[in-house]
Every structure is written in structure tokens, then in C-alpha cells.
Amino acid sequence: MVGKITFTMIKPDAVEANNIGPILAMINKAGFKIVAMKYMRLTKEQAGNFYAVHKERPFYGELTEYMSSGPIVAAILSKENAVSDYRKLIGATDPTKAEDGTIRKQFAKSIAANAVHGSDSDENAEIESNFFFSQLERF
Numbered sequence: 024m025v026g027k028i029t030f031t032m033i034k035p036d037a038v039e040a041n042n043i044g045p046i047l048a049m050i051n052k053a054g055f056k057i058v059a060m061k062y063m064r065l066t067k068e069q070a071g072n073f074y075a076v077h078k079e080r081p082f083y084g085e086l087t088e089y090m091s092s093g094p095i096v097a098a099i100l101s102k103e104n105a106v107s108d109y110r111k112l113i114g115a116t117d118p119t120k121a122e123d124g125t126i127r128k129q130f131a132k133s134i135a136a137n138a139v140h141g142s143d144s145d146e147n148a149e150i151e152s153n154f155f156f157s158q159l160e161r162f
């Protein structure tokens with residue numbers, strides 16, 4: 024399965040703005056299949072564990088506060104070259120730098136509230152998928 028899956032979240036700003044549907048439509052249109060999906064709210068502690076790699080970064084406190092501020096959609100997506108193709112589809116972290124046609128260009132509010140998460144490597148796609156989903160929840 025290496026290279027075939029990536030993990031995404033639709034972040035609280037995009038859920039709040041009723042953009043779950045349009046974002047899922049872009050994901051499907053780009054050729055990704057949904058392997059697993061859930062609608063849930065993270066505690067601040069869970070958000071902190073998910074983003075533990077960023078613990079030393081200045082934005083960590085704000086990020087974990089924000090990611091636990093409302094419900095999210097978590098999903099595993101599959102496609103050939105899932106990680107890199109999905110990073111292209113979501114666009115740059117800073118939406119002012121994201122290209123036209125990307126999810127972040129269209130839906131992100133700011134560098135923090137940037138609509139979606141996408142894994143940055145096959146290894147992290149596995150780790151992040153396992154953080155949210157058991158094997159019984161994948162199809």
C-alpha cells in the first residue's frame with residue numbers, strides 16, 4: 024500500500040463555512056477514493072498529539088487550540104502517488120501563496136485556518152491514518 028494512501032482532515036474553519044461538500048467534490052474529481060472517513064471533534068490534547076512534530080514551533084499552541092475549536096472531517100484517501108498528488112491539490116500552507124484551482128486557494132481563511140490537512144510523506148500518511156482509524160474502519 025506504500026504510495027497509495029494519504030491522510031486528510033477538513034479543518035474547523037472549512038466545516039464551519041459549510042465547505043465539507045465542495046471540498047469532498049474536489050477530492051473525488053481529482054481521482055481520490057475514500058478509504059475511511061469520520062466526523063468528530065478533537066480535544067486539545069488529541070490535537071497536540073497529532074501535531075507533536077510541531078511542538079517546538081511558535082504556532083503550536085494556537086494550532087492545537089484552533090484544531091480543537093470545532094468538528095473536523097478525518098479521512099484516508101487512496102490513489103497512485105496519493106501523498107504528492109494530494110499536496111498538489113491542497114496547495115501551499117499559506118493560502119496567499121497557493122495556486123489557483125487548489126483547495127486552500129479556494130477555501131482557506133489564513134495560514135492557520137487553511138481548510139485542510141494533507142500528509143507530507145508515505146510514512147506520515149501511515150502514522151496519521153493509524154492515529155484515527157482501525158483496520159475495521161477501512162474499505
Ligand code: UDP
Pocket residue numbers: 077082086115116134135136137139140141143
Ligand atoms: N501553521 C500555522 N502557522 C504557520 C505554519 C503552519 O498556523 O506559520 C499551521 C497550519 O494550520 C498548517 C499546520 O500548522 O497547516 C501544520 O504546518 P505545516 O508546516 O506542516 O503545513 P502543512 O503541511 O499543513 O501545509
Ligand code: MG
Pocket residue numbers: 141142143
Ligand atoms: Mg505538514
